[in-house]
Amino acid sequence: MTTTIELAGDIPCELAGKRLDAVLAQMFPDYSRGRIQQWIEAGAVEVAGVQPRLRQKVNGGESVRIHATLDLPGRDVAEDLPLDLVHEDEHLLVINKPAGLVVHPAAGHPQGTLVNALLHHAPELAHLPRAGIVHRLDKDTSGLLVVARTLAAHTDLVRQLQARTVGRQYLALVQGTLVAGGTIDAPIGRHPVDRKRMAVTPGGREAITHYRVDTRFPCHTLLRVNLETGRTHQIRVHLAHRHHPIVGDPVYGGRLRRPGGLSDRAGKVLQDFRRQALHATCLTLDHPDGSGSHQWQCDPPQDMQTLLAALGED
Structure with missing residues (x-):
């Protein structure tokens, strides 16, 4: 579905000499610079006729008229599903997503997703792209996710993500022991053979992951991971590329092996952990209302805490 929008105004004289797309993004802040660039290329913008x-x-001083179409979200169904709300105000929501919950409806998951739950909790999200969700977490990754409640907040949060000023920290339990942190700067794209997977590939998009050691166990390491970019499966792919895949990762972790020397309890808990041990634990961003930087944190879910406790006993 689409809708037609009409925007008009005069370019302020003090903006003379600046690029048109940047000026229009400043004049009409509800719309991103990228969207405005698309409208210019599509011939939807007139400057002085x-x-x-x-x-x-x-x-400076020219009249501007924009006559463009805007894609509307699909008609996803609102469902009364539980939501763990960490923060809520008129501009945004911060959700603690449980492992196992799909974010967006898709062919295999048409309902029962985070989007369905959000539409029930805040029906106005039906009028926003992707129901206000500006970044995503994999189905079996738990933790913090921000949702915009207005178009202006959505545009602002997307700009922050593009500028790489949103802080996203994860806890990742990986196989093997690391002695120090580091940075992985390796492009990520579709796997050349298995198109359902991602991989480090020369033709991929820039991807940068920073990590540091939080806790060392006899055969595993708990890392604190910070994303500089946000590619699909980025942390999972990068750590597997470094030969330290995330524990329980069914796609990039390889066959489950029980390291020697584990106690029976730790081995049993490890064997029963059937998802990637990855949790989005901290989120930092500039609030769209202009009130400055805000930060939210949440602990890992019980299954991951149980696993860490069992490994710690060894």
């Missing part, structure tokens, strides 16, 4: 070039600079 003429269709402009994408990179042209403005003189």
Whole structure:
């Protein structure tokens, strides 16, 4: 579904000499610069009655008219499902997503997703792209996820993500022992053979992951991981690329092996842990209301805490 929007105004004289797309993003802050660039290229923008070039600079004082179409979200069903709300205000929601919950409806999961739950809790999200969700977590990754409640907040949060100013820290339990932290700077794209997987590949998109050691166990390491970019499966792919895959990862972790020397209890808990041991534990961003930087934190869910406690006993 689409809707037609009409925007108009005069370019402020003090913006003379700046690029048109940057000026329009400032004049109409509800819409991202990327979306405005698409409208310019599609011929949906007129400046002084003429269709402009994408990179042209403005003189100041010109009249601007935008007549464009905006894609509307699909008609996903609202469902009364439990939500663990860490924070809620008129601009955004911060959710503690449990492992096992799919974020967006898809062919295999048309209902019972986070989107369905959000539409029941906040029906106004039906009018926003992807129901206000600006980043995602894999089905079996738990932890913090931010949701915009207005178009202006959505645009602002997307800009922050693009500028890499949103802080996202994860706890990741990996196989093997690491002696120090580091940075993984390796491009990620579709696996050349298995198109359902991602991989480090020369033709992929830039991907940067920072990590440091939190706790060392006899055969495993708990890492604190910070994302600089946000590629699909980025942490899982990068750590597997470094030969320290995340414990329980069914796609990138390889065959489950019980390390020697584990106690029977730790071995049993490890064997029964059937998802990637990855939890989004801390989220930092500039609030769209202009009140400055905000931070939220949440502990890992009980299954991951049980696993860490069992490994700690060894």
